[in-house]
Amino acid sequence: LAKTTQPISMDSYEGQEVNITCSHNNIATNDYITWYQQFPSQGPRFIIQGYKTKVTNEVASLFIPADRKSSTLSLPRVSLSDTAVYYCLVVLANAGGTSYGKLTFGQGTILTVHP
Amino acid sequence: GAVVSQHPSRVICKSGTSVKIECRSLDFQATTMFWYRQFPKQSLMLMATSNEGSKATYEQGVEKDKFLINHASLTLSTLTVTSAHPEDSSFYICSAKLPGLQTNNEQFFGPGTRLTVL
Numbered sequence: 503l504a505k506t507t508q509p510i511s512m513d514s515y516e517g518q519e520v521n522i523t524c525s526h527n528n529i530a531t532n533d534y535i536t537w538y539q540q541f542p543s544q545g546p547r548f549i550i551q552g553y554k555t556k557v558t559n560e561v562a563s564l565f566i567p568a569d570r571k572s573s574t575l576s577l578p579r580v581s582l583s584d585t586a587v588y589y590c591l592v593v594l595a596n597a598g599g600t601s602y603g604k605l606t607f608g609q610g611t612i613l614t615v616h617p
Numbered sequence: 618g619a620v621v622s623q624h625p626s627r628v629i630c631k632s633g634t635s636v637k638i639e640c641r642s643l644d645f646q647a648t649t650m651f652w653y654r655q656f657p658k659q660s661l662m663l664m665a666t667s668n669e670g671s672k673a674t675y676e677q678g679v680e681k682d683k684f685l686i687n688h689a690s691l692t693l694s695t696l697t698v699t700s701a702h703p704e705d706s707s708f709y710i711c712s713a714k715l716p717g718l719q720t721n722n723e724q725f726f727g728p729g730t731r732l733t734v735l
Contacts, residue, residue, distance in 0.1 A: 536723075545621075545710045545726030546661070589660070605651070605712075605724060607661040 506590045511612040520577045522611050524590030527571045535566060535573045538589045540610070546589065550575070577613075585615045619645045621713050623727035630701055631735055637697045638730045640711030646691035647713035651724065652684075655708040667694040701734045708732075 507525040514520045534553050538546040552564040563576040587610040620643040630636050648669045653661040665686055666674040673686035685697040698705055708731055712724040
């Protein structure tokens, strides 16, 4: 499974756009890039997933360059409630086998949103 | 959306006792569930993959005889921490994914169980 590297922490202010970049140099052809959010003492929550280019949903956008060796999670106009840990994961998808669906969490990025 | 529950949310036990944690998929059937452990200020660590009707697959370094996993139905997986010791105190989280091959890797996580072993 490809290892991911992301900043340990980031600080922002309410109303700002936050971009969290993740490196995954060893990503494989069948890997998808997935982001999860975790609040203290709660289970993680799926945010977004992508394979290449740009993906957008109601809460975030995910930008993936052509070489797929990195990705950027973009959170528009953050609020205090977006303070959480954000995990970038590379996941083997749709291929069966023992590694299918397994999530390997890295250290994550602690995002703190200030008033 | 898919909901996963865990019970209990918090448990305190004495050293040497066994504790059972339940993980339920409330509105979908989950042939595969996953168990994670998370120590304070650390990331989640996958412990094992629970497969309905078959033996669980444990990650390297996780003692299968200490962490017993039973996935007896399509909506329930249980994790039993046997002969618990203070070092087993942690936040245990389960997750489940929709059945079948999915391009969407979304897993649905339970709220977690805080285990404290005295």
